[in-house]
Amino acid sequence: MNYTFNWRIYWETSPDGVHTYFSLLMSGLGWTLATALTAWVMALILGALVGTVRTMPVKWAVVIGNAYVELFRNIPLLVQMFLWFFVMPELLPKAMGTWVKQLPNASFITAVLCLGFFTSARVAEQVRAGINSLPRGQRMAATAMGLTDPQAYRYVVLPQAFRIILPPLTSEFINIIKNSAVALVINLVELTQQARSMAEFSFKVFEAFAAATLIYLLVNAVVVVLMRAIEKKVAIPGLIVASAGGH
Amino acid sequence: MFANFDFDVIARSWKYLFFDGLAFTLKLTVLAMVGGIFLGTLLAMARLSSKRLIAMPAATYVNLIRSVPLVLVIFWFYFLGPYVGAWIVGAKDPVKVGDFASALITFVLFEAAYYCEIMRAGIQSVPRGQVWAGYALGLNYWQTMGKVVLPQAFRNMIPVLLTQTIVLFQDVSLVYVIGLPDFVGIADKVAHRDGRLTEMYLFVALVYFILCYSLSLLVKQLQQRVAVIR
Numbered sequence: 051m052n053y054t055f056n057w058r059i060y061w062e063t064s065p066d067g068v069h070t071y072f073s074l075l076m077s078g079l080g081w082t083l084a085t086a087l088t089a090w091v092m093a094l095i096l097g098a099l100v101g102t103v104r105t106m107p108v109k110w111a112v113v114i115g116n117a118y119v120e121l122f123r124n125i126p127l128l129v130q131m132f133l134w135f136f137v138m139p140e141l142l143p144k145a146m147g148t149w150v151k152q153l154p155n156a157s158f159i160t161a162v163l164c165l166g167f168f169t170s171a172r173v174a175e176q177v178r179a180g181i182n183s184l185p186r187g188q189r190m191a192a193t194a195m196g197l198t199d200p201q202a203y204r205y206v207v208l209p210q211a212f213r214i215i216l217p218p219l220t221s222e223f224i225n226i227i228k229n230s231a232v233a234l235v236i237n238l239v240e241l242t243q244q245a246r247s248m249a250e251f252s253f254k255v256f257e258a259f260a261a262a263t264l265i266y267l268l269v270n271a272v273v274v275v276l277m278r279a280i281e282k283k284v285a286i287p288g289l290i291v292a293s294a295g296g297h
Numbered sequence: 298m299f300a301n302f303d304f305d306v307i308a309r310s311w312k313y314l315f316f317d318g319l320a321f322t323l324k325l326t327v328l329a330m331v332g333g334i335f336l337g338t339l340l341a342m343a344r345l346s347s348k349r350l351i352a353m354p355a356a357t358y359v360n361l362i363r364s365v366p367l368v369l370v371i372f373w374f375y376f377l378g379p380y381v382g383a384w385i386v387g388a389k390d391p392v393k394v395g396d397f398a399s400a401l402i403t404f405v406l407f408e409a410a411y412y413c414e415i416m417r418a419g420i421q422s423v424p425r426g427q428v429w430a431g432y433a434l435g436l437n438y439w440q441t442m443g444k445v446v447l448p449q450a451f452r453n454m455i456p457v458l459l460t461q462t463i464v465l466f467q468d469v470s471l472v473y474v475i476g477l478p479d480f481v482g483i484a485d486k487v488a489h490r491d492g493r494l495t496e497m498y499l500f501v502a503l504v505y506f507i508l509c510y511s512l513s514l515l516v517k518q519l520q521q522r523v524a525v526i527r
Contacts, residue, residue, distance in 0.1 A: 053380050120510060120513075121506070123509075123513075124505065124506045124509035124510045124513065125467075125502045125505050125506050125509070126467035126468070126470040126471075126481070126505055127467070128470045128471055128473060128481060129470060129481060129498065129501055129502050129505060130502075132494075132498045132501075133498055133499070133502055136494045136495065136498060137494070137495045137498050137499060140494075140495045141495075224364070228364075228365065228366040228367075229366070230366075231366035231367075231368040231369060232366075232368060232471065234368065234474070235473065235474060242366055242368050242369045242372070245369070245372070246372055249372070249376055255376040255377055255380070256377060256380075259369065259372060259373050259376070259377070262365075262369055263361075263365050263369065263373075266364060266365045266366065266369070267361070267364055267365070270364040
């Protein structure tokens with residue numbers, strides 16, 4: 051096989067004449083993290099809302115919540131990217147559509163919107179499951195103590211549900227980082243895209259993708275460690291054990 | 298809103314879209330599912346092995362694959378396939394690996410990691426006593442696995458395996474990044490040829506939604522039926 055490794059390639063100047071390949075990869079990582087983090091905040095807020103709505107005793111609200119989740123779960127992420135990037139500006143009123151298309155960071159904004167909505171449906175599913183996993187007595191006790199429904203959610207149900215679903219939320223957070231790579235189809239120059247152009251320009255395919263893989267692994271490790279720390283910090287002694295045996 | 302839309306573009310190209318594009322997607326999905334479940338089951342058995350020399354590499358592989366984006370894995374195989382092929386055959390120059398073969402290998406190896414975790418849970422859901430009973434009857438490891446444990450594990454995990462297959466069906470659309478003629482790829486070609494991006498992408502989303510949603514309803518029904526018998 052005629053492949054010569056060149057592990058010093060990262061410090062060589064890329065075809066743009068200014069940056070080394072290493073700094074390009076780092077800028078890709080920056081966009082990956084910026085996209086994933088912004089979308090994650092959006093997904094958490096929307097997902098918590100929709101997930102809570104799906105457990106409320108109001109039938110039409112539950113139907114809408116379920117439809118929301120099914121809509122974002124049953125269309126491939128790639129197609130959703132296209133919908134937000136190419137189709138959404140066309141469906142808006144003409145002046146607004148043009149404005150959206152000319153935004154300076156259109157790729158980034160669309161990618162955040164798309165990933166945010168996509169992941170919010172998955173977060174909503176976890177939130178619903180978390181709330182439903184609580185013993186029924188918790189809500190009954192809250193009502194018996196004279197709390198209104200919103201108060202019961204705020205002070206009794208949600209604080210427990212969120213602690214229960216922290217582990218699946220960790221994997222959703224890792225998923226959103228991985229899924230942000232799909233945004234390269236709408237020209238977001240994130241980590242995978244930087245690795246791909248490095249491979250194409252330098253012909254050092256192995257080195258380029260090895261670097262990207264290693265960076266993704268490191269980011270995952272950091273997320274796992276951080277989330278474990280959060281889990282430990284917010285844990286209520288005895289809660290998980292009690293809820294595991296309770297139902 | 299839809300006044301200056303031209304949905305005629307779909308009427309003109311539906312044969313191409315479905316018989317070439319969707320057929321390609323379905324073929325890749327089914328083959329990758331079969332290969333992925335087979336390899337995934339082997340990986341799950343390896344991960345549950347009491348021999349560290351077998352369990353460790355399998356666990357490393359599964360965790361590695363599960364922490365990188367599918368798009369990156371597709372690029373890995375697409376760009377490095379020719380070099381690895383040359384290394385296997387012993388040729389001096391990179392060999393040409395067919396697009397379909399390259400995509401299929403990628404998806405089998407990638408999805409195997411996810412199917413592995415499902416099958417591992419499935420195997421662990423079978424009571425220990427079943428294994429002991431198998432050995433007590435004089436069956437060896439492969440017989441116990443093949444005739445006693447795996448059939449029950451599969452049965453328990455069919456709904457989850459199918460849900461993962463729906464995910465795989467959606468994931469196949471990512472072969473777009475290497476320009477393969479799957480459902481999205483073909484729709485994209487037609488959309489750009491006729492300048493009808495909006496109509497085409499909306500149609501593609503609708504088709505995916507109908508297919509995936511009805512499949513997920515089927516899975517839910519199956520889940521209830523399995524649950525009733527057990």
